[in-house]
Amino acid sequence: MTETSRMTETGAAAAEAGQQAAAPPEPTPPPPGPAYGVLGWLRWGWRQLTSMRTALILLFLLAVASVPGSLLPQQGIDPAAVQQYYASHPGLAPWLARLSLFNVFAAPWFAAIYLLLFLSLAGCVVPRAYRLARSARALPPPAPRNVARMPQSVRHQTGQDAAAALAAATAVLRRRKFRLRTGDGWVSAEKGYRRELGNLLFHLALLGLLGAVALGGLFGYKANRLLVSGTSFANTVTALDEFHPGRLVSSADLQPFTITLNRFAASYVRSGQLRGQPTSFNAYLSYSAQPGAANQRYDLRVNHPLNVDGVKVYLIGHGYAPVFKVTDGTGKVVYDQPVPFIAVNTSGLTSEGVVKVPDAKPDQLGFAGVFLPTAVDTGGTLESVFPAPLNPRVSLISYKGNLGMNSGPSQSVYALNTAGLTELPVAPRPLAPGQSIKLPGGAGTLTFTGYRQWASLAITYDPGQLPALIAGLAALAGLLLSFFIRRRRMFVRAYPGPGDRTVVDVGGLARSDPAGGFDEEFSRLAEEFRVAYAGETSEGKTD
Amino acid sequence: MAVNQGLSHLSDHFLMITLVLYFLAVLAFAADFAFGKRSSAEPAEAAVPELVTAGAAGAGTAGATAGPAAGPAQASAADLGGAKASGGTGRPAAASRPSLRDASLWVRAGLGLTVLGVIAHIAGVVIRGLAVHRVPWGDMYEFVIAVTCVAVLFFLGLMFRYRPYRLGLFFMAPIVIIIGLAQTVIYTPAGPLVPALNSYWLAIHVTAITLATGTYVVAAVLAVVYLFADRHTRRVAAGLPVRNGEVFRLLPSPERLDQFAYRTVVFAFPLWTFGIMAGAIWADEAWGRYWGWDPTETWAFITWVVYACFLHARVTAGWRGRRAAYIQLVGFGCLLFNLLGVSLFITGLHSYAGLS
Numbered sequence: 097m098t099e100t101s102r103m104t105e106t107g108a109a110a111a112e113a114g115q116q117a118a119a120p121p122e123p124t125p126p127p128p129g130p131a132y133g134v135l136g137w138l139r140w141g142w143r144q145l146t147s148m149r150t151a152l153i154l155l156f157l158l159a160v161a162s163v164p165g166s167l168l169p170q171q172g173i174d175p176a177a178v179q180q181y182y183a184s185h186p187g188l189a190p191w192l193a194r195l196s197l198f199n200v201f202a203a204p205w206f207a208a209i210y211l212l213l214f215l216s217l218a219g220c221v222v223p224r225a226y227r228l229a230r231s232a233r234a235l236p237p238p239a240p241r242n243v244a245r246m247p248q249s250v251r252h253q254t255g256q257d258a259a260a261a262l263a264a265a266t267a268v269l270r271r272r273k274f275r276l277r278t279g280d281g282w283v284s285a286e287k288g289y290r291r292e293l294g295n296l297l298f299h300l301a302l303l304g305l306l307g308a309v310a311l312g313g314l315f316g317y318k319a320n321r322l323l324v325s326g327t328s329f330a331n332t333v334t335a336l337d338e339f340h341p342g343r344l345v346s347s348a349d350l351q352p353f354t355i356t357l358n359r360f361a362a363s364y365v366r367s368g369q370l371r372g373q374p375t376s377f378n379a380y381l382s383y384s385a386q387p388g389a390a391n392q393r394y395d396l397r398v399n400h401p402l403n404v405d406g407v408k409v410y411l412i413g414h415g416y417a418p419v420f421k422v423t424d425g426t427g428k429v430v431y432d433q434p435v436p437f438i439a440v441n442t443s444g445l446t447s448e449g450v451v452k453v454p455d456a457k458p459d460q461l462g463f464a465g466v467f468l469p470t471a472v473d474t475g476g477t478l479e480s481v482f483p484a485p486l487n488p489r490v491s492l493i494s495y496k497g498n499l500g501m502n503s504g505p506s507q508s509v510y511a512l513n514t515a516g517l518t519e520l521p522v523a524p525r526p527l528a529p530g531q532s533i534k535l536p537g538g539a540g541t542l543t544f545t546g547y548r549q550w551a552s553l554a555i556t557y558d559p560g561q562l563p564a565l566i567a568g569l570a571a572l573a574g575l576l577l578s579f580f581i582r583r584r585r586m587f588v589r590a591y592p593g594p595g596d597r598t599v600v601d602v603g604g605l606a607r608s609d610p611a612g613g614f615d616e617e618f619s620r621l622a623e624e625f626r627v628a629y630a631g632e633t634s635e636g637k638t639d
Numbered sequence: 640m641a642v643n644q645g646l647s648h649l650s651d652h653f654l655m656i657t658l659v660l661y662f663l664a665v666l667a668f669a670a671d672f673a674f675g676k677r678s679s680a681e682p683a684e685a686a687v688p689e690l691v692t693a694g695a696a697g698a699g700t701a702g703a704t705a706g707p708a709a710g711p712a713q714a715s716a717a718d719l720g721g722a723k724a725s726g727g728t729g730r731p732a733a734a735s736r737p738s739l740r741d742a743s744l745w746v747r748a749g750l751g752l753t754v755l756g757v758i759a760h761i762a763g764v765v766i767r768g769l770a771v772h773r774v775p776w777g778d779m780y781e782f783v784i785a786v787t788c789v790a791v792l793f794f795l796g797l798m799f800r801y802r803p804y805r806l807g808l809f810f811m812a813p814i815v816i817i818i819g820l821a822q823t824v825i826y827t828p829a830g831p832l833v834p835a836l837n838s839y840w841l842a843i844h845v846t847a848i849t850l851a852t853g854t855y856v857v858a859a860v861l862a863v864v865y866l867f868a869d870r871h872t873r874r875v876a877a878g879l880p881v882r883n884g885e886v887f888r889l890l891p892s893p894e895r896l897d898q899f900a901y902r903t904v905v906f907a908f909p910l911w912t913f914g915i916m917a918g919a920i921w922a923d924e925a926w927g928r929y930w931g932w933d934p935t936e937t938w939a940f941i942t943w944v945v946y947a948c949f950l951h952a953r954v955t956a957g958w959r960g961r962r963a964a965y966i967q968l969v970g971f972g973c974l975l976f977n978l979l980g981v982s983l984f985i986t987g988l989h990s991y992a993g994l995s
Contacts (some may be wrong), residue, residue: 120794148955149957149958151951152948152951152952152955152958155944155947155948155951156944156945156948158944159940159941159944159945159948159973162932162937162940162941162944163937164934164942165937166934166937166938166941166981167934170932172932173932173933200932201932204672232938268924275851314797317741318927318928365830365831368830369828369830370828370830370831371829374833374834375831375833375834376837377834397833397834398834398925399835399838399840399921399924400645400924401924401925401927408927410925410926410927412927444641458938479826528932554926554927555927556927556928557829558928558929559805561923561929564919565920565929568919569916571912572909572912572913573918575908575909576909579905579908579909580905625792
């Protein structure tokens with residue numbers, strides 16, 4: 097009974113140490129000498145890697161390594177914030193980038209930590225799974241010679257003979273669903289194998305979770321598309337604003353659906369302290385799953401995604417797209433369309449955007465604008481005080497010259513390259529819908545004809561979703577099993593005592609009981625024995 | 640649906656009453672340390688050593704269930720006395736546990752005030768929920784109020800199950816401070832939810848996180864008390880001078896505190912795991928991915944990992960005891976940072992605190 101020898105003053109903790117003997121325990125093996133050879137070194141390294149101490153350190157490292165990912169802007173989450181960081185910390189940013197600190201969760205060193213951790217986990221769990229499978233039918237060990245030396249023990253005396261007392265105790269244990277082994281004058285019993293099963297299930301499920309994440313990373317994709325009311329798009333790479341395919345995804349794998357945004361509606365709290373807080377967003381869509389398929393309608397909301405053949409479409413953003421009509425110097429209408437503006441604050445949805453008119457003659461025209469849904473004059477400056485369009489205004493700065501769209505790097509549609517442009521001296525008068533600016537020098541006219549709303553959609557496909565859910569549930573089930581089941585053994589020895597009495601020694605041992613509580617169960621069982629063979633207690637102890 | 644302002648104010652009143660009752664409870668528990676011994680000439684005297692031995696290994700409960708004669712060998716006279724009271728029947732009896740009657744008048748007053756306080760607390764939370772027609776943990780203020788409610792309920796459960804009465808002061812003092820701060824610093828009037836939160840997953844995800852957080856609060860208090868008690872025990876063992884020995888003599892033993900803390904974390908950890916999973920499912924529903932390393936998600940993960948470290952450390956030689964307790968406190972620090980630091984200072988998808 098190695099477990100007994102491990103028992104020290106803190107029974108519960110030591111019992112757990114006995115269980116941990118399954119995993120390679122401390123102290124670690126002596127450092128390898130030259131006699132080890134390659135194989136010896138490998139074995140030593142493997143043993144180190146799969147030790148609990150290494151696993152603990154790796155777990156800690158994983159936690160610490162995640163921290164910068166939450167404190168620094170991340171490329172995968174908010175690329176604009178990364179750009180901003182570059183602008184404000186030009187010296188530091190390139191160094192951080194070299195250390196993958198803007199992409200922590202895809203960094204090689206982050207991967208190294210979790211792969212080592214999972215390797216360590218596998219190295220610990222797989223052998224234990226073997227052992228568990230073998231022990232599935234194994235009997236508990238024979239009762240020790242001196243049962244009273246168990247951490248929990250009690251001595252009873254009874255008038256029944258030894259065989260009858262043992263039979264009575266055995267009946268109790270059987271009723272309690274212990275696994276039994278009987279011998280000459282003793283019974284040993286064990287229960288709680290499912291604890292180890294739960295423990296293994298939990299750790300294997302974590303490995304499964306990693307696999308599910310990998311599956312999504314290889315075969316899934318993510319995309320974004322901004323859609324102005326009244327327009328549509330088809331799910332092709334060229335029609336998407338952003339496309340992040342998994343490693344094994346090609347553009348041919350995109351599901352060929354088409355989506356039209358018929359109307360977007362938002363509602364807000366209209367009064368009180370929370371005035372302006374949104375209460376609902378609805379994007380009324382119609383879509384067809386593939387070319388030629390019937391058109392279906394869908395009311396897309398936050399928390400209410402659309403599922404088209406396993407691909408999910410989410411509402412992730414919204415805003416205003418003012419509509420501008422531009423007549424150039426030659427009197428020709430060269431521009432008449434909505435332009436999505438991006439909100440720069442959430443309380444009043446003040447939005448910014450640019451209008452680029454490359455076809456204007458004689459000079460190209462450009463405008464940088466601010467859209468205010470509910471414009472209010474606050475001491476000389478206009479501000480939007482409410483997100484709904486109660487008093488929409490646009491104020492613009494006008495430019496003419498060269499937009500620089502035919503040369504140089506590709507431009508953002510939300511920014512104006514003013515290098516080749518000159519600002520036109522136009523009185524800064526905010527426009528109401530229907531109003532126009534006449535540009536000086538016969539450069540043309542711009543009319544703010546109205547506005548529409550836009551919705552931005554996220555399109556994702558992740559085949560690892562369901563496996564991840566299953567792995568997560570399995571991990572939870574394993575966790576509960578391993579926490580709330582304790583593995584314990586009971587031993588009973590009966591032998592003739594003074595007079596014609598029989599002495600019954602009852603001992604108990606929790607092989608894993610870190611939460612404590614076996615002492616109570618032991619007392620309860622011993623009491624049941626005592627009642628079963630009508631004995632009385634002569635001495636007992638609990639550690 | 641519109642907010643019912645009348646109910647909202649009623650909820651505020653109840654929570655104010657809660658704070659007052661908890662504060663009085665703290666005073667009562669503190670008074671027990673100051674005057675408790677002198678004021679109770681009757682059975683309380685016997686209860687004191689009994690609590691200490693019961694702390695050693697739960698001997699009190701073991702003795703009770705095994706009947707009088709099966710009482711543990713090293714049980715104190717008080718323990719056996721208690722067991723004898725229930726003797727004769729041979730049936731398990733709760734009478735030999737440190738009973739409420741053995742506790743000092745101050746402890747009973749403290750417990751009574753806490754129970755009244757938690758009733759007002761529950762009423763405040765429920766009425767707030769009725770006022771806003773949803774689960775009442777939709778913003779930071781509501782969340783903190785709900786978490787403290789869970790913590791107090793769990794603490795009362797611990798009190799009535801294991802009766803470590805003198806921990807009352809150490810529990811209720813931080814609770815009073817947290818609720819006081821919540822009502823003054825982060826109070827948010829009752830309002831409807833932003834669309835992002837408008838999902839039944841709010842009820843599932845945030846409820847699990849609330850329950851887990853409240854339980855972790857209890858575990859953290861236990862860890863702190865454990866560290867002090869353990870230090871005291873070591874100093875006594877080493878023959879070093881100690882201060883406040885009287886206080887530590889009245890507290891459960893370090894082993895017992897450690898066991899309480901572990902059981903508490905064992906209760907909270909699966910809830911936290913479930914909360915994260917429910918959050919992942921909701922994130923998938925709302926944002927199109929089940930995990931995206933949003934700052935709040937990242938810190939929930941870090942918290943999970945550190946508590947997992949604690950659970951492993953406690954069964955690893957050389958990491959038990961103080962080190963494990965420190966790890967648990969680091970985990971609680973991560974939890975707090977996620978709740979306060981990340982919600983207030985880092986912009987992410989979880990920026991719902993309702994504070995600006």
